[in-house]
Amino acid sequence: MIIVNDMPNQIDESLVQLLAKVETATVGHFLTGVFMPPDIRPVIIEKTAVGTAVTLSLPGMDSTLLHYAMGLVRPGDVILIDRGKDSVNACWGGFMAAAAQKAKIAGVVIDGTATDPAELRRSEVPVWCKGISPVTTRIGGDTGMLNVPIDCGGITVNPGDAVIADESGVLVLPPDRVQDAANKAIEMQEEEVKDLELLRQGRSVPDITGAGEMIQALIQS
Numbered sequence: 001m002i003i004v005n006d007m008p009n010q011i012d013e014s015l016v017q018l019l020a021k022v023e024t025a026t027v028g029h030f031l032t033g034v035f036m037p038p039d040i041r042p043v044i045i046e047k048t049a050v051g052t053a054v055t056l057s058l059p060g061m062d063s064t065l066l067h068y069a070m071g072l073v074r075p076g077d078v079i080l081i082d083r084g085k086d087s088v089n090a091c092w093g094g095f096m097a098a099a100a101q102k103a104k105i106a107g108v109v110i111d112g113t114a115t116d117p118a119e120l121r122r123s124e125v126p127v128w129c130k131g132i133s134p135v136t137t138r139i140g141g142d143t144g145m146l147n148v149p150i151d152c153g154g155i156t157v158n159p160g161d162a163v164i165a166d167e168s169g170v171l172v173l174p175p176d177r178v179q180d181a182a183n184k185a186i187e188m189q190e191e192e193v194k195d196l197e198l199l200r201q202g203r204s205v206p207d208i209t210g211a212g213e214m215i216q217a218l219i220q221s
Helices: 013-019 064-069 094-103 117-123 175-200 205-209 211-220
Strands: 002-004 049-057 077-082 107-111 127-129 144-146 150-152 155-157 162-166 169-173
Touching: 002 064, 013 049, 013 162, 013 175, 049 064, 049 107, 049 150, 064 077, 064 144, 077 150, 077 162, 094 117, 107 150, 107 162, 169 175, 175 205, 205 211
Parallel strands: 002 144, 049 077, 077 107, 107 127
Antiparallel strands: 049 144, 049 162, 150 155, 162 169
């Protein structure tokens, strides 16, 4: 069965620019349940993808709907693909990477495998996946769903969600949570810059973080 839904509204550009300042690991200090597991890793390190989730459910060996979706994606989209626990058949490779580069999408996240890693790196469109496989999917036209809620890495992703992916991991947020999460993360990152300066000036870690005073109080109580 094939299901094709409309493309989601894209995240407002002002929010995209705000998210571009955020590191996923900073958000990890105060949010849980919004991150992909660590086995979904970047193929290209030191690259970040920020944009709007376009979701695909591609079970088995049929990737026809992904090919179709590549004619619909827009600059700033992030494609997220639920492979239905298939870790053998790679749905993404050099040809798709070239198409993604032409479409100027922000990135790709696959709960499964990819292939052609050298070509993926040359395309410079960042990809996060569970590994590399030489076995590929096929054109069949039998199954697949576009822009439906999916399970990607154990979390629910809805079309139109905000995505931040960097070398620390992949973060997905509903649009209405973006502003608060981004502002808090940016504030924490600015505080960390100040803490690093204190460290360079000779202050100790327990002194800067308050851990020293906290432990001393516990010992004395």
